[in-house]
Amino acid sequence: MAFAEYRRWPAARRAEFLRLIASLVEANSTTLVERANLETALPAARLQGEIGRTCGQLRLFATLIEEGWWLDARIDHANADRKPVPKPDVRSMLQPLGPVAVFSSSNFPFAFSVAGGDTASALAAGCPVIVKPHQGHLGTSDAVGSLIQQAARETGAPEGVFSMLFGPGRDVGMALVKHPLIKAVGFTGSRAGGRALMDASAARPEPIPVYAEMGSINPVFILPGALQQNAEALATGLHGSVTLGVGQFCTNPGLVFIEPKPPADAFMKKLESLMAATAPGTMLTPSICSEYHAGIEKFSETGGVRRVTKPSDAKKNGEARATLFATDAETFLVKHELMDEIFGPSTLVVRCDSRSQMLAAAQLLEGQLTATIHGTAQDFAANVDLLAILETKVGRLVCNGYPTGVEVCHAMNHGGPYPATADGRSTSVGTRAIVRFARPVCYQNFPDNALPDELKESNPLGLWRLVDGQLGKH
Ligand code: NAP
Secondary structure, three states: OHHHHHOOOOHHHHHHHHHHHHHHHHHOHHHHHHHHHHHHOOOHHHHHHHHHHHHHHHHHHHHHHHHOHHHOOEEEOOEOOOOOOOEOOEEEEEEEOOOEEEEOOOOOOOOOOOOOHHHHHHHHHOOOEEEEOOHHHHHHHHHHHHHHHHHHHHOOOOOOOEEEOOOOHHHHHHHHHHOOOOOEEEEEOOHHHHHHHHHHHHOOOOOOOEEEEOOOOOOEEEOHHHHHHHHHHHHHHHHHHHHHHHHOOOOOOOEEEEOOOHHHHHHHHHHHHHHHOOOOEEOOOHHHHHHHHHHHHHHHOOOOOEEOOOOOOHHHHOEEOOEEEEEEHHHHHHOHHHHOOOOOOEEEEEEOOOHHHHHHHHHHOOOEEEEEEEOOHHHHHHOHHHHHHHHOOEEEEEEOOOOOOOOOOOOOOOOOOOOOEOOOOOOOOOHHHHHHHEEEEEEEOOOHHHOOHHHOOOOOOOOOEEEOOEEEOO
């Protein structure tokens, strides 16, 4: 019922709803940050920043739907004189899918949770949303959910445009995904969880799209020229990225490839000293903490892998200590378990004897959210083949930087081939995220007054449209 009414709302009204959510979240940010800090142990400054990002996202989608170009409106006029058969009048645009189930993340209590990117993009597209909140921050989720419901009431949205279902994922969450009225799923979390939802969706009488963002080890390739010029600065930058937020980011760089030239020793020495000097940090949930330490144990016991930093007893306090591992390319190329994500502040440095070993390692990689290349102009010229391999493996390529920090903008792609995500053709960050919750509908030979306003001949909404192959506001 909510969908039937909400999908008909003009974009301006949906935009008003999104902007009101943002204003209410901002107005309550002090209480929200206090609560989220108690539940997640994330610092207040980080949480305040995340609120800014969340509200910015909501407002970005509001502007996007007012502009309307995302609808991909296309018109091909009829030609009755075409031979051998007349050409029909064909028009198409994107339409919302229907109610969307959103599984919020553990590591972004605001930006990838109740009022986060999945919710914002689904509501913007015209889809009602049902959130399965994360057990790691239920109080925060409840408070944000109440604000969305307040915004829904104040804008006159239909009952049911937004709701939340509390309870265990395997029970309540699974029932939600199997419900016949749910038409798409957004998820951020583990590969096991995402895969369970993908399989459940595929087994439905009517399978539906699952957009699961499941993790990544975000390889970093340090090419010889860059290592020669900046070994210590690269170690410092990498350390900052690995340990940011106690390493609990999907874009955390968990794998680094270097060639064993003398500067590699300086790089390792600096990285080891920085990692060893990093104070342990509290992790988001007890289970994330125990999975981190299980991953560290597993890598420590893998033959050919050296644990460079010392073991610690941080686990007993629910904390993680930064951990550095080292291995060689021969080991990496045969031990595929070294591509498993250790969610937290750890990274594995793989020394390659040659460029061809680095290429072989790149070829072996599973789908990733990001890959980073550090190189000089000469390095890039000499490694065109490395870039060509990585283009087929990842959703975002970073040059001479670090993968943590994902800009929310029109051009961003936060996705990647499986197993980084369930569908590498989509992004969960940036305005392109909205198309996950829409599908094209085509109208053939319709009278003008029966067409949606977006496709009417006079273009009453002033949209950018592709008319007879020409893009313009006609
Ligand atoms: P998770 O265990 O996958 O849980 C995420 C959400 O999915 C929770 O709401 C959970 O519900 C639900 N869920 C999990 N398994 C399910 C299943 N079989 N059926 C239905 N629902 C299910 O992820 P997490 O708690 O955030 O963290 C665990 C691990 O996930 C981390 O250690 C890390 O490896 C990975 N992770 C990766 C990223 C990333 O972006 N790369 C982000 C966060 C976490 P319940 O909790 O109620 O069961």
